[in-house]
Amino acid sequence: MSFLPRATVLTSNIVDNWRTLDGLHPGATTAAVVKADAYGLGAAKVARALKIAGCQTFFVAYLEEGMTLRKALGKGPRIFVLNGPARGELAAYRDAELTAVLSSELHLKLWSTAPRGTCALHVDTGMNRLGLPLAMIDTEATALRRLAPVLVMSHLACADDPKNPANLLQRRAFEAVADAFPDTPASLANSAGCYLGKGYGFDLTRPGIALYGGSTPPANVTLKTAVVLEATIISVFKGHKGSAVGYGATYLLTQDRMLATCAIGYADGLMRSGAGKLMGWVDGVACPVAGRISMDLVTLDITDGPKGIKPGAHVEFLGEHARLEAQAAACGTFGYELLTGLGPRVQRNYR
Template sequence: MTRPARALLKWSNLRHNYRIARQRTRHEAYAVIKADGYGHGMTACADALAGEADGFAVACVDEAVRLRDAGIRQPILVLEGAMEPAEWQLASRYHLQLAIHHPQQLRDRAAVVFDEAVAVWLKINSGMNRLGVRFSDAPEMIARIRNDQGLILRHVMSHFSSSDEADTACYEAQKTRMLGQAWPVPLSLSNSASVLRGGVEGERVLRPGIMLYGSSPLEGVTAREAGLRPVMTLQSALISTHSVPAGESVGYGGSWTATRETRVGVVAIGYGDGYPRHAPAGTPVNVAGVRCPLIGRVSMDMITVDITDAPEACIGSPVELWGELVDIDEVAALAGTISYELYCRLTPRVPRTNLQ
């Protein structure tokens, strides 16, 4: 018999969230499905959005080639661009669009010959100081691209460093810097947080990521308030129950001690499955329809939950760790991380079950 831990993936919710991105601004939207679709399955995400997405965005050429080999025919943008000359040839062969963020990438391109021109997006460093060319270098980079018969400059892009924060001063400053230039091609600026703020007037292509999976990127705004629906529901079941008298401790290190006669439920899930090891006591877990608190330390294969106030709970009762009943953003915040990491760290031993 297999362990009961599993991830249910509701693709109708992915499509719903993508439509919200499109409806907020009416612009084109490249669905960001890098990192194996934020842990949801990259190819499955692409298949689910195949009839709706204007294009897809991934991190690297390898991810893009996997999508092409799986039969995905929409435009695919590689956000990190080519990392070596051979990847330029792959981009031409597989009709991939590449971000250019450094002069070295153009030097690599000059070292190879390919048959079909490659569409490129020039990435500008507007304040994040991660990838991108500076404004002062942009005219030369644009000229080099446009003078290369093997390249087609499709868009100018940038990435916001703080569009998710309640204080929008940095976000507004980055927008102003990008909109204050006369660019020769349309802009692509908005990530999920910017999309939910209404996008940027004058841009052409959005790049929604985390919002597609049903998590809110906005500080102080829940996914439900943003109209988003969770795509992934992480489930398991109780595999044991027992009582612990007041004064006794539960789990490694005895970090949690019962203050009353406590009924304890043991759930088959742990950090070996991707549940956050640093989730503290009190983290919500839904057991048999009742919100119950995590108690004790998270183990590799199990967690313990106070089910005293869920009298119907018994061995085999269903447990939700996050999804429809438990907001993953709340779990992530209590564990000192973000939902992106929780989605991406879900391990292969948790089977994914695809729903409509």
């Protein structure tokens, strides 16, 4: 028996989440963002499952990710590379049939010399991260249309706050972009943007974290768990009153407690900031983390857990009980960071 942590990736649930999000915007195409190795869950296998289900448009961040995904998916599906081309990469975009997302004037200059592949235009509507200046839509529209973009897009900065007025301001700015390219599909909505209503759907939506069970959907949208992260208990023992648990002796036992040490730590993605806040579930019962999280180990207080816990038992740190966003909040972060932080020695299994 291996003590390595295990992440069981439920590809059928990811597919169901994609279908749920697709149903929010009838008439629009629903893509899948699979950058960062599908948020740590394995881009090749996740994307293949989505392709079988009908997804034909994918987004990654880097050329290298796009080339790897093309090998996994074969010809046919569209693959957009969000960070755009660098010098020396132009032929690779053409050869791998990848779509370069152009978001700077440097990108435009590079692409004007490119062996002709396909491109998309990313326009900044208020996030100030990546994107062509909005003014270029007025001053350079004719030149930009000559590039024959297959998509115009922008990115919402505050979609996870539905009441934020920035959402409507960005939508209105993007409507002007879409109007300037009437024959080109348009895309604005990320995962949270999919929840903002029909006005944000345009022609293509780009969910990412929501595919993997993250984000905070409205009450009428139910997302399924995409990954179950489990660790093995390797030691069960009594901690005595007056002693402390873990590095720094920060967790003092005020009474005798039953403790269990699990083979998982911050090297595997269990964030150190979750000390004293994270829970591990043993047979569906929540057991709190006791003391600091180590590189390879974490200790749970199992006093109020199921009776008879022994070494070899499994502890759920993500799953049906250990919900992604709740566990992330306990670490002071969000689901993106927990998933993408899953370490390389976490065994990925697919079901």
